[in-house]
Amino acid sequence: MRLLLVEDDATVASGISEGLARSGIAVDHLRAAEPAESALALTSYDLAIIDIGLPGMDGLELIRRVRRKGIMVPVLILTARDGLEDRVKGLDIGADDYLVKPFLLPELQARIRALVRRSQASVSSGLEFGPLGLDLGLRMATLNGTLLELTGRELDVLQHLMLAAPKVLSKQKLTESLGCWEGELSPNAIEIYISRLRAKLADSVVQIRTVRGIGYRLELS
Amino acid sequence: MSLHLPTRSGYSLRRRLLGFLLMPLLALLGISIITDYTEGMHVANRAYDHALFSTALAVAARLDSNEDENDIDLTAQAEAVLRTDVADKVYFAVTRSNGGLIAGDKQLATKATPAYEGNPSYHFDILGGLPVRVATYRYRPLAGWSSDATIIVAETTHKRETAANRIMITTLWTDLLLIATSLVVVFFGIRYAMIPLDALCEGIRQREPEDLSPVNESSAPSEIRPLLSAINRLMSNLRDAGAAQQAFISSAAHQLRTPLAGLQTQLELIAENLSGETQARVEIVKKSAARLAHLTKQMLALARSSVDANPVVEMQGVALTDLLESAASDFLDTALQKNIDLGFEAEPAHVQGSGWMLRELLANLIDNALRYTPEGGHVTVRCGTDTKGQPYLEVEDNGPGIPEAAREKVFKRFTRLEEQSTEGSGLGLSIVKEVAKLHHAKVELRTGAGNCGLIVAIHFSTLSGLQRASHLSG
Structure with missing residues (x-):
């Protein structure tokens, strides 16, 4: 995986680069928006991390220009501001997620993984979560390379869990997104699918955690 | 321009005005009593003098019927009639122009006024140790007298004193009544005039400490408008x-x-x-x-x-269940790290508000709960509508709780309760309070289930958004 980091603060940039490099992500670092614009046009990155407060052209303008050129690279905004308007503006002009400074590296890594997973799903119709693989086109799931025997509904539930991770997927959203096909789906039914999925994932590092009263989260143990 | 007002604490405009009025009123009372009394006495004296003169005339009439210059035709009976008076003792004397006494009381003979005083003339004198009023009348009888006879009639001043006292008391009473009435009228008049001031005062007193919006000048009496505009200037500087x-x-x-x-x-x-x-x-x-x-x-x-940073809050419909959902993602890892069971009870509820602020509010509530709940504890986040249909948001933990006495204190900035860990910033509940205030919501702290832990509940009113909107446009 290769990503571009646009950040003018050397300490932050070196921390991110080194931290991501240790988890196997190659990071190209640029200090300003102008060279980043051409870099994004020339190289196909898996992700761009863009700081908003850049000298010269700011991060928001960079994202706007990149999107205008039709470059669909997933963008994670780094910002020292977390006011509503900054968030909304960033997401409106085409950023995919934002992270407010200061942050912890594991959080950054989790966000990056989630963004990349989602963008890969739309590009290659495939999802990955640890040892778990899901092909949306063929509608089949693999665990450690072996095919998982799943019913259609179980596959749907797993797909939503994988798309949501590392966020919690609410039972309500799950019911809504599944129910629209064949009428209402009862919460009990969801619980049955989840327990079946759990049984089938029992021997792996992938687990489904119940968050009392809200829903489920896919985790790697 | 400087106005030196007394700075002592008891200074009151009302007292000052009353005192200010009392002085001239008392002076007026004094003058009024003196003039009323003298005028009253003057009138009374004239009436009594007239009666005294009548007595003198009656005596004179007796001289007419007597041709002897040295005698008077006054029977003992007639004299008794002359001397009869209800209240006073009456004296009389008739003298010749050379001073010789013809009839009457000898001691009165020397009390005649000189002729140039007018005829008749009156004066006060002392007779037998008693104050008397003396009338002197010079008269030439028809019966061929060679010179005037002087008729002196006197009476003690009893009825005059009684009259004087009555006049005095009546005057005093009416004047005192007048002053008392004036003071009462002024007292209530001032109170009435002060009503707009009191209302204004109450309005300012009931403000939240952070409310620095200008005071409405237009409805205030013109006299205090300069004061209000000065206050508003101060408010705006503070803002x-x-x-x-x-x-x-x-x-x-x-x-x-x-x-x-x-x-x-x-x-x-x-x-x-x-x-x-x-x-x-x-x-x-x-x-x-x-x-x-x-x-x-x-x-x-x-x-x-804070209110200052948000003169206008963009209100939108916020589903409280969505807030709980994103909070679940945000706080699950922290809860797992501390081995705390973080649970949710989400019933559908909607409020008008600012999404990011409410997220901030809930984040601070959950953050606090997770911080102060020991390992292995439970934290439950709830939303829904109460029995009155009002939306609420609450976070319950089974941590140490907050003693009732300290509950007001925890909303102050940088307050941390001593016995608790020092990890928190002490700002969490201040943020909660600010956001709640902007949403016209009430923050309630109560003891959790089983008489332990703490529940922090935010009670929204269904009109929250509307109230804010009208507050801003008004």
Whole structure:
């Protein structure tokens, strides 16, 4: 995986680069928006991390220009501001997620993984979560390379869990997104699918955690 | 322009006005009593003098019927009639022009006034140790007298004194009544005039401490408008100062964020490669950095969620269940780290409000609950509508709770209860309070289920959004 980091603060940039490099992500670092614009046009990155407060052209303008050129690279905004308007503006002009400074590296890594997973799903119709693989086109799931025997509904539930991770997927959203096909789906039914999925994932590092009263989260143990 | 007003604490406009009025009223009372009394006495004296003169005339009439210059035709009976009076003792004397007594009381003979005093003339005198009023009348009888006879009639001043006392008392009473009435009228008049001031005062008293909006001048009496505009000028200065302070905090916190991010990421990298004592020390430094980061974040959040920073809040429909859902994602890992069972009970509820502020509010409630609940504890986040149909949001923990006496204190900035850990910033509940206030919501602290732990509940009113809107347009 290769990503571009646009950040003018050397300490932050070196921390991110080194931290991501240790988890196997190659990071190209640029200090300003102008060279980043051409870099994004020339190289196909898996992700761009863009700081908003850049000298010269700011991060928001960079994202706007990149999107205008039709470059669909997933963008994670780094910002020292977390006011509503900054968030909304960033997401409106085409950023995919934002992270407010200061942050912890594991959080950054989790966000990056989630963004990349989602963008890969739309590009290659495939999802990955640890040892778990899901092909949306063929509608089949693999665990450690072996095919998982799943019913259609179980596959749907797993797909939503994988798309949501590392966020919690609410039972309500799950019911809504599944129910629209064949009428209402009862919460009990969801619980049955989840327990079946759990049984089938029992021997792996992938687990489904119940968050009392809200829903489920896919985790790697 | 300087006006020196007494600075003593008992200074009152009402008392001052009453005192100011009392002085001239008392002076007027004095003058009025003197003039009324003299005028009354004058009138009374004239009436009594007239009666005295009548007696003198009656005596004179007796001289007419007597041709002897040295005698008077006055029987003992007639004299008794002359001397009869209800209240006073009456004296009389008739003298010749040379002073010789013809009839009557000898001691009165010397009391005649000189002729130039007029005829008849009156004066006060002392007779037998008693004050008397004396009338002197010079008369030439028809019966061929060679010179005038002087008729002197006197009476003690009993009835005059009685009359004087009556006049005095009547005057005094009416004047005192007048003054008392004036003072009462003025007292209530001032109170009535002060009603708009009292209303204004009450309005200002009932304001929230942070409410620095201008006082409405147009409905105030014209006399106090200059005072109000001075107050409003002060308010606006305070507002500006407050806004400048908020702006400073906000920009300072922003400036701190990037170096903090650098510090934290670098520390994380260092910590990975260390072992032993150094690792333990770096972990401590990491914790400090995390606290610093948290505090910075909280200060910013507080600065941003204050009323001053948000003269206009964009209200939108916010589903409380959505807030709970994103909070679940945000706090699950923290809860798992502390082995706390973080649960949710989400019933559909909607409020009019600012999404990010309410998220901030809930985040602070959950953050506090997770901080103060010991390992293995439970934290439950709820939303829904209460029995009155009002939306609420609440977070319950089974931590140490907050003693009832300390509950008011915890909303103050940088307050941390002593016996608890020092991890928190002490700003969490201040942020909660600010956001709740902006949403016209009430914050309630109560003891959790089973008489332990703490529930912090936010009660929204269904009209929250509308109220705010009208508050702003009004």
